Amino acid sequence: MVAGMSHAATIHVGNASAIKEIKKGISVAKNGDTVIVQAGLYKEGNIIVDKQITLMASGQVILDGEKKFEPISVKSPFVTIKGFTIRGSGHSSMNDIAGVKIYNTKHVKIIDNILEDNFFGIYSQNSKHVEIYGNKIQAYGKAEQLIGNGIHGWKSDSLHIENNTIVGHRDGIYLEFVTHTKVLQNLSERNLRYGLHFMFSHDNSYIANTFRANGAGVAVMYTKHVHMEGNIFEENWGDAAYGLLLKDISDSQIINNQFDRNTAAIFMEGTNRVNIENNLFKGNGWGVKIQASCMDNTFNNNNFLQNTFDVATNGTMTLNYFANNYWDKYEGYDLNKDGVGDIPFRPVSLFSMMVERYPSAMLLFRSFMVTLFDRTEKLLPSLTPEGLKDDSPRMKSVKV
Amino acid sequence: MNKIIRYVFVDLLRNRTIIFYTILLLILSISVFSMEDNYEKGLVSLLNIVLFVVPLVSIVFSSIYLYNSAEFINLLVSQPLKRENIWLSIFVGLAGALCLSFLIGVGIPTIIYAYSTSGLTLIGCGLLLTLIFVAIAMWTSVLIRDKAKGIGLAILLWLYFGLLFDALVLFMLFQFSDYPIENIMVGLSMFNPIDICRILILLQLDLSAMMGYTGAIFREFFGNALGMGITLVVMFLWCIIPLWLSVRHFKKKDL
Numbered sequence: 001m002v003a004g005m006s007h008a009a010t011i012h013v014g015n016a017s018a019i020k021e022i023k024k025g026i027s028v029a030k031n032g033d034t035v036i037v038q039a040g041l042y043k044e045g046n047i048i049v050d051k052q053i054t055l056m057a058s059g060q061v062i063l064d065g066e067k068k069f070e071p072i073s074v075k076s077p078f079v080t081i082k083g084f085t086i087r088g089s090g091h092s093s094m095n096d097i098a099g100v101k102i103y104n105t106k107h108v109k110i111i112d113n114i115l116e117d118n119f120f121g122i123y124s125q126n127s128k129h130v131e132i133y134g135n136k137i138q139a140y141g142k143a144e145q146l147i148g149n150g151i152h153g154w155k156s157d158s159l160h161i162e163n164n165t166i167v168g169h170r171d172g173i174y175l176e177f178v179t180h181t182k183v184l185q186n187l188s189e190r191n192l193r194y195g196l197h198f199m200f201s202h203d204n205s206y207i208a209n210t211f212r213a214n215g216a217g218v219a220v221m222y223t224k225h226v227h228m229e230g231n232i233f234e235e236n237w238g239d240a241a242y243g244l245l246l247k248d249i250s251d252s253q254i255i256n257n258q259f260d261r262n263t264a265a266i267f268m269e270g271t272n273r274v275n276i277e278n279n280l281f282k283g284n285g286w287g288v289k290i291q292a293s294c295m296d297n298t299f300n301n302n303n304f305l306q307n308t309f310d311v312a313t314n315g316t317m318t319l320n321y322f323a324n325n326y327w328d329k330y331e332g333y334d335l336n337k338d339g340v341g342d343i344p345f346r347p348v349s350l351f352s353m354m355v356e357r358y359p360s361a362m363l364l365f366r367s368f369m370v371t372l373f374d375r376t377e378k379l380l381p382s383l384t385p386e387g388l389k390d391d392s393p394r395m396k397s398v399k400v
Numbered sequence: 401m402n403k404i405i406r407y408v409f410v411d412l413l414r415n416r417t418i419i420f421y422t423i424l425l426l427i428l429s430i431s432v433f434s435m436e437d438n439y440e441k442g443l444v445s446l447l448n449i450v451l452f453v454v455p456l457v458s459i460v461f462s463s464i465y466l467y468n469s470a471e472f473i474n475l476l477v478s479q480p481l482k483r484e485n486i487w488l489s490i491f492v493g494l495a496g497a498l499c500l501s502f503l504i505g506v507g508i509p510t511i512i513y514a515y516s517t518s519g520l521t522l523i524g525c526g527l528l529l530t531l532i533f534v535a536i537a538m539w540t541s542v543l544i545r546d547k548a549k550g551i552g553l554a555i556l557l558w559l560y561f562g563l564l565f566d567a568l569v570l571f572m573l574f575q576f577s578d579y580p581i582e583n584i585m586v587g588l589s590m591f592n593p594i595d596i597c598r599i600l601i602l603l604q605l606d607l608s609a610m611m612g613y614t615g616a617i618f619r620e621f622f623g624n625a626l627g628m629g630i631t632l633v634v635m636f637l638w639c640i641i642p643l644w645l646s647v648r649h650f651k652k653k654d655l
Contacts, residue, residue: 237608261608285609306440308609328441358577361570363585363618365606366447367598369566 014038014058022047022055022063029053037061037084045069050076057083065089065099065118074102080109089118096148098123099137102130110135120148121169124156124178131160139168141192144215149174150191153181153201161186171197172214179203187212194219195236206231211243217262219245226252234260243284246271253277259284265307268294277301278398286312287347295319303397304328304347308365311347311388314356318387322347326394334395345393348384350377401485404476408493412465418501421457425449425505433513440605443514443522447601450506450526451594455533456558462494462537463554467547474655487538487650491643495534502526518604525597531639532593533558539646542653565592582617593638596631 011033012018013025023044025035031052039059046069049055053076065071065088072081086099098120102108106128114136115121121137124130132151141147150166151173153159159181165188166172172188175181175198183206188195195211196218198204205227211218217236220226226249233243243262244254248270258280259265265284266276269291279302281287287307288299292315302325304310310327324340332341351370354361364370377384412418428449436442466473469490476486506526510519537554544550569588573581589595603610603622610619621627 263608283608285606306438308606328438358573360577360582360585360617361573362609363589363595363599364566364570364573365602365609366444367566367595368448368452368563369570371448 008032008034010034010036012036012038015040026051026053026055031078046073047071048073048075049079049081052076052078054080054082055084056080057085060085062087067091070097070099070101071118072100074100074108075105077106077108079105079107080111081113082109082111083113085114085116087116087118089120091119091146096120096123096152098148098152101125102127106130109133114138118148120152121150121166123148123152124154124159126155128157129160130156130158132162132164133160134163135165137164137166137169141168141170144170144192147192149197150188153178156181160184165189166191168192171195172211174198175201175204177201181205182207184208186210189213191215195233196220198223202226205229210234211236215241217242217245219247220249221245221247223249224251227255228253228257229255231257232260233257233262233265235262237261237263237285242267245269246274249274254279258282259287264289267291268297270294272296274298275300279303281305281307281310283307285309286352289313290320291315292317297321298323300324301398302326305397309349309352309355312352312356313348313385313388316385318385320388322388322390324392324394325390326397327390328397330393330395332393339395341393341395344389344391346378346381346384346389348388349374350383353384401489404481404486404489405493405496408490409496412493412497413500415465415497417461418497421461421498422501422505425453425502426509429506429509433509439514439516440518443510443518443601444605446506446510447522447598447605450522450529451598452562454502454526454529455562455594458498458530458533459537459554459558460551461498462534463541463551465494466490466537466541467550477655483651484647487542487647488643491534491538494538495531498530498534499527502530518601521601521604525600528635528639529593529597532635532642535639535642535646539642539649542646542649561592561594565595569595586618586621590631590634593635596635600631 011025011029013022013035014037016038019025021044022037022042026049029035029051034054036056036058039061041062043064043066062085063071067088068090070089071086081100089099090097099115099118100110101123104126109131110122112134116138117140122132137150139147147170149171150169151161153175155177157179159178162184164186167189169191170193172191172195178201181204186209189212191214193215195214199221201223203225208230210232213235218233236243241263243259243265246268250272252274254276256278261283264286265281267289270293272295274297276299282305284307287304287310290313297320299322304327327345327347330341330345332343334341350373429446432445433442507523510523540553541550544553589599599622
């Protein structure tokens with residue numbers, strides 16, 4: 001291996017070079033070589049990278065799949081693909097054809113590519129230690145069933161997905177059976193379904209990503225040990241849009257995130273032992289919707305600003321804990337000036353319970369009758385869950 | 401006609417109640433805006449004031465003014481003037497004066513503190529509500545000769561539009577919640593100008609919630625140009641129909 005590295009050669013491919021086809025370039029390359037492709041348009045169908053090489057573009061290299069082929073298939077470990085423009089992969093309802101697909105391998109790097117109008121963008125299948133950096137992935141999907149995901153991971157481990165931009169796919173980032181993965185600083189925007197979607201993907205962290213205006217926000221399911229920090233969920237609104245949908249998530253951390261103008265910022269179902277701390281909920285329809293199937297979740301030091309409803313629930317049992325949050329609807333006082341309100345705050349209003357049961361009651365929101373009901377309920381809670389309250393609401397918002 | 405309008409208008413501007421109303425609105429809106437750190441929250445508080453106070457003052461004050469100026473109206477009728485013109489001039493004077501105090505009391509602070517679509521919608525709604533409730537007062541006071549009964553009816557009407565109507569809608573909602581009643585709800589809301597205003601402003605302030613499944617049907621109707629057009633037409637009908645009825649009645653009335 002070491003000897004191979006020292007003899008690494010550079011092979012040039014392009015119109016001006018002796019080798020005109022990328023496939024030819026790869027076939028003459030040996031493990032450890034670098035293949036540099038000169039600018040131009042290449043229509044070579046399916047390029048299979050089955051050697052440990054670095055494939056680099058010099059200038060604008062367009063690999064066109066002509067809507068029939070998979071432009072690049074990586075089938076060898078230690079491959080780097082850098083700087084290509086990859087467009088027009090085939091569509092299929094039988095196979096998941098991608099712009100770049102990585103098959104059963106490890107240590108692959110996909111860096112700074114532009115992927116346009118592909119079925120799937122970058123697809124990692126049964127692979128380990130794949131690094132996906134700085135790619136711009138765009139598609140023009142019209143319907144969910146006609147388009148694939150931007151970055152798709154299946155049965156993989158230790159992926160590193162950083163600094164990518166994904167627009168117009170079905171799911172921006174989709175992970176299934178993917179573990180020990182880091183998803184950092186990506187922008188996932190205007191995808192048809194979810195900005196981020198994962199299932200059975202334990203021990204992953206999602207840090208400083210932005211999920212904006214996706215069809216149904218972000219949905220994460222059936223997973224343990226999720227770490228979400230510093231993400232921005234915004235403008236995920238529409239008929240069924242969640243900033244963050246948590247379904248059967250447990251033992252996880254949701255810290256320092258920002259939820260801005262979503263229909264429901266967090267919707268929780270069957271979610272246990274999740275720690276939700278230091279987040280900002282601003283201008284959402286519902287700050288948090290907790291279904292009765294959730295328990296032992298804690299909400300500490302969050303800011304709730306200008307949400308139509310701060311918290312809504314469909315049950316009467318309270319198994320989740322709220323403490324030290326700032327609620328802009330809090331009207332209590334602080335006599336001993338310790339910064340903590342002296343009377344508890346009940347974030348669930350009677351009207352939000354009513355809307356939960358009769359959605360069209362929303363038409364009466366902010367009318368006097370409703371305000372009157374809410375006031376009476378605040379004084380004498382009878383229909384809203386008795387225990388769902390913040391005993392130590394802050395007087396001033398938390399500095400995040 | 402212009403002379404009568406000018407007379408009524410100037411007379412009202414000197415009226416103590418109108419001055420008090422203007423100052424009250426001004427103090428309320430300025431304090432609301434300076435208390436809340438965010439203008440949208442200020443608008444929400446102001447919305448309650450506008451939907452509550454503006455109809456009340458418009459309808460009750462107009463009724464009282466009309467009953468008190470019964471002799472003046474009699475005098476005008478004895479002159480060679482068309483009755484229609486007299487009555488419409490009084491309406492223009494009254495509505496103009498109340499709109500002016502609303503503009504000073506709520507309009508100016510809103511423009512200063514919350515110059516936005518939602519703020520402008522609030523001002524527009526307040527002005528329309530003023531017109532509508534003055535028109536309703538014109539009608540009730542021409543229908544009923546007795547001052548006490550007339551003012552009583554005015555207060556009752558205000559109570560109905562402000563509170564009872566919503567209670568009835570809520571009751572209906574609970575009773576018929578098993579049926580697809582969303583469209584009927586939208587239709588029903590057209591029968592109350594206060595509700596129309598509230599929903600219009602709601603669509604601006606609680607956009608995130610209204611964008612969801614819950615608000616979808618309302619957004620669909622009120623959110624597009626056709627729905628907005630229909631809503632505006634309905635609002636103007638609310639103003640024109642009582643006014644027209646009152647003119648018709650006033651023309652034949654035995655004074």
